[in-house]
Amino acid sequence: MTTEGPRLKLVSTATQAVHEGARASPLAAKLNPPMPTAFEIVRAEVGEKIFNAGSARLVLLRAPAGFGKTTVMLQVRHRFEEAGLPTAWLTLDRADNDVGRFLTVLAAALEPLVPGLARARAAPAGNLEELAFSVIDHVAAHPAPFALFLDDFEALQNPVALGMVNELIDQLPRGAQLIVGSRGAPELSLGRLRARGRLLEVEPAQLRFSVGEAEGFLRERRRLVLETEDIVRLHRSTEGWAAALWLASVSLEHRDDPGQFIAGFTGSNAAVVDYLVEDVLARQTEDVRGFLLRSSVLTVLNASLCNLVCRREDSAAMLRSLEQAHLFLIPLQPEGSGYRYHGMFAEFLRALLLRQYPDEVPGLHRSAARWFLGEGRPVPAIEHALAAGEVSTALPLLNEHAQALLDQGRMRLLSRWLDPLLECGLLDEHPMLQVVHAWAVCFARGPLAAAPLLERLEQRADPSEEVKAHRLAMKPLLMVLTDRTDEATELASALLGALPTHVSFVRGFLEIILANLAMIAGHYHEALRYADAARSHQPEHRSSFNFTLSEAAEAAVDLTQGRLRKALARLRLAVNAGTHDGGRTTNGNAMAGVLFAEALFEADQLEQAERLLAVYIPLIRHVGIPDQLILAHVVMARIVQDQGDADHALQLLAELEHLGHRDGLPRVVAGARLERVRMLVTEGRLGRARAEIDHCGDKALWARVSRSSLRANEVETLALTHARWAVQAGHAAEVVAELRAELDVAERAQRERRALTLRLVLAQAQYKLGERNRAMRLLAKAVCFGAAEGYVRAFLVEGPLLLVMLQDLRSGPTDLLDADGGAPIAFLDRLLRAPVAPLPQPTVAGAVLPPASAIDALTKKELQVLRLVAEGFSNDQIGERMFVAETTIRTHLRNINVKLDTRNRMEAVQVARRAGWLA
Structure with missing residues (x-):
């Protein structure tokens, strides 16, 4: 239990030093763990399991709210620190789905553990990729183990941020761990980690209190006088759910007949919560109940904000009183200068507020919006204004800040705010906000989602040249992104000539579209001319979004014409654009980033290509741009196949094919199938390859592709795939x-x-x-x-x-x-x-026969690796036993496959066994 009771300071010396100057900032609230309660009991069994899971890179505590995840994490952290292992803490929240913010807080959490990250955090705002790779590089190069605790992980939903966590897990130094608390299964590579023995999962069944733990909690910690049968009955009705036991203990403090109360204590978890919270709330004074209900609209509580929202002057004293009464108030900082409610309690309070005082809710949000405005914090001000239904307050703020937020890449936030306003017709008189909304949806959810918004814009009269220019430029963009390049070329050329000269951002963007269309048509000199023009038409404050895309367009021409070295140099510049520009757009960099990954792969720089794709693939899956989808998945499939993970490669291609079907993109479907054929041909599985070729797309599709220079099909076409097969067959x-x-x-x-x-x-x-x-x-x-x-x-x-x-x-x-x-x-x-x-080579009884000299060709270490594989050890585990890096084990396995003429580790074991080399 971590949400009530007196707090005891539990912060490492290293973490303390970093936070000394940061406690007044919102960041400190996230880096300081909750204080342990006076009533918690030691969770010895589950804590011992985590403490001894040294081979796990990820420890995942997954359970609903109130199962004691945070308590266990705090106890494990304390034990790590006593053992001399450096630790850090980060509590996540919904705002961390902004990639820039997430990177900043992640770097801040790691800073006391990993030297050099202070300089990385000091890099200019907006340089997301540089910061991301700096964090990963510093972690990977760190020589000592550590433990990073990430609490409330369910708040993190952004696929790019989750991809970065995946990459962080992969690059952890030996002995380092992430300990994650989450209400649900996070979108991380759990299957891969589980298969490699690198995941420890702590599930609700392991977090439930045993009867003995429940007895210790109720009798020793809560000082309740209860019969043993009452404790057993309460344990059975709560199923060992920590939050329910806590709530029951609060109610039992005032019961003359605890046995009668416990006898009637039944129902599902949700019913138990409702019953107990209502019972607890009913015992509070009217003043306390009113404060709890009205302040529940706030995600962060401080005295000044609560005074304004709740219309009182004593909020500081009230907050201290609530903390002392253990009423689900969690200090955000050790000094108690800021709080939040326990999530389960806050949800209950907000629901009750809506039932009891629905007319007050808008006014509460209105007051909160006014307070945040006074603090110069427009984002929460807009959030509360919209919750209050104060469109007259929110719209001017949106008009003032929406384009800046768009430049910052706050696509999901803008979509969430503007979606309901558009549906209600509240944007009808704000055409520029409609334009921002359409851009945001296009880059957050893809062109298919943005298309209806563009149609809606086309149905209205244009009040300004700027709005018209944005609207017109989006149409060919959506065509390009949905593979309708023939239609887009004629339209974009006509639009460029009609654009007013002062709309520089839109003009530059349209020139980038034309550069890509010219390249697709094979008019490379024209493409370079448009890319140059786009760079020359940057607005006064140069848009790194347009700059990135113009550099990427020129690099694509370089790649097509074979200038790999020049393309690499240009793409490095493109993905790092914005070093001095805080208005970077992550989506633009994703487009350049996929091209950069392709170029790096061609140059055999596989590790950096893989790291780029780990960041960008989750994003482009949602946006659905054909060439980026195909290139990213095919290149990543080739990388993991090179690592000996053929199953993962096939999974990536299956995902690519699914995305093509989902978005109605036949070229994407065909791209996945072409790569499967290439894999089958190189493996000598020609019958299956022939059958797959027949499903690679219709003649009309490939006739269109053959007339174009499409990036993903510059090399890989149906004709070339058939030729590869024919040569080998x-x-x-x-x-x-x-x-x-x-x-x-x-x-x-x-x-x-x-x-x-x-x-x-x-x-x-x-x-x-x-x-x-x-x-x-x-x-x-x-x-x-x-x-x-x-x-x-x-x-x-x-x-x-x-x-x-x-x-x-x-x-x-x-x-x-x-x-x-x-x-x-x-x-x-x-x-x-x-x-x-x-x-x-020919096979006997289904197994490849090795050459007679093959065993002599294997080195002693390769034989040792093969024997350990046969015993069922993962690459990581073999590396630990042989005291070498996992990459070295991968190299040994590749060499073994070459020498034994096998395709994967299990086939190599089968061959070795048939040859009698393994005992």
Whole structure:
């Protein structure tokens, strides 16, 4: 129990030092844990389980409100500190769904544990990616274990913030843990952590009080005189629910016949709460009841705010009295200068307030709005004004601050505020707010959700050129985002000429749309011209949103034309745009971020690409932009497949296919299926690959794609996928002519990235047909190009046959590679060092037969890894036993698969067992 009673200070020395100067700020309320109550009992069994879960990176306490999660966390934290383990605490709330705020409070919580984060927090506002990666980098590099406690985790719903927590868990140093308290199962990678033995789950059944714990609580802590059978009966009726036991104890303090009260104490948890809270509330004075009910509209309580809302002068004394009476008041800071109600109690109070005094509710919110306005805090002021129905107060504030909030990326907040106002017709006279609402919905929920809002805007007369410009610019944007690029091009070109010159933001945005459309059409010089124009039309306070997208558009052209090094430089600038600009837009950076991840993957910088995608994939799943969806999921699938996790790769592709069906995007569905075919072909599973090709989309879709330079299908098309299959299936002669024609078209159109892969597939076809010299010339040209621009993965994703050809090229004369001071030869050697599975060999009884010399090829450490895998240990557990990093174990497993000609760890074990290598 943590919500009532005298508070005892329980803050680590390190945390104390950081918070000395911060206690007057709202941040301190989140970093200081609740004070333990005088009545809590030691939860020895569950505490011991958590204390000894050293191999778990995540400890999840999941239970409804009132099950004692916070109490257990506080006790475990105290025990950690006694053992010398540094700890930190962060209480989350709904406002933390703003990504910038979440990163700031997370960095503040970690600051006393991880040196260097103070400088990261001091970075200019709005540079979200820099702060995110700085936090992760500092944590990953930290040499010592620690424990970070995250309470009220159910408040965190933003997929980007949850993705960052996932990444934080993955990068924790050895021995470090996150201890999370949540009412529900959070959207974290629980399945993956569970499979790897890195998750400890503490569920309601483990948090329920035993009969002995209930007896200790009621008799020893609450000093109640109760018969044993009454305690057993109360325990049975509450099912060991801590909050119900506490509430019963409060009521029992004033009962002359506790047995009679306990005998009638039955019902579901909700009924128990209602019954007990009403019983407790009924025993308070009218003055106390009135204060509790009226102040329940506030999420944070302080004397000044309560005085104004409750129309009294003694709120400070009342708050202290309520705390002393253990009436569900939780101090936010050790000094008691701010409070909040226990969530369950606050919900009950608000419901009761609406039943008993419905006419007072608007006035209470109105007073709160006035107080926050006086404090210069427009966001809670707007929140309370809207709750009060004070549209006349809220609308001027929205008109003043909505565009700034849009620039800050507060999309969900704006959507929640403006959705009901639009439905009620209250935005009819505020067209600019309708425009802001449409933008917010587009970037928060995607183009399909924004389309009806745009239609509504089109039905009204435009009162200003600015509103008209915004409205007109959104239409081609929605077309592009829903894969209707042919329609968008003509419309966007006409609009640009008609735009007034002073609407610089909209003009720049429209030029970015045209840059992307020109690139899709293959007009690369025109695309670069539009991107340059967009940068030159930045408003006075340069919009990093437009800047990011213009840089991304130019980088996309660089990637298409094969300039990987230049694209990487430009995309680094794009995703870090806004260092001196607090108005960054996370969605814009997500669009650039996916391109950056693709470029990093091509350059074989897999770790950084994976980290980017871990942040951006949750966001783009909700927005639903075809090229970003396909690229992000395909690249991430290739990364995890390279790590030996084929199941995870297939899951990502299944999710991509589902998103395509959900949003009616056939190209997205086909993109998932094309990548599955590539995986099957490289694994030699040609029958299944052939069947999958038949489900990869209709002819009309691919005819349209073939006329365009779409980012996600710049390389991966149905024709290329079929050609890969045909080469490996023995039908190379059927596709050689088509591949040569496609290569000629790509070269003439300066689509060098596409030409690179076409060369590789054509070279494989010629090699299969016995035309070795032609194949080697093509392959050498591809190697020289790859060496010049740093393309690595274009070679490695083609599978084992290309590896054989690369070895053949390297073992022969080097005349074809003697260029640029030997760079192509060095690049070729790098490719040959990369672990790529060889071609499958014949099987016996369903298992691949290893070469006779395979066991001799395995090193002692690889054999040790294989034996530990056979015993059922996860990669992390094997790393701990062998005293090496998990990444080293992954490398060993990749080498084992190459040497044994297997596709995954379990198949390698099967092969080793059949060969008699494992006892």
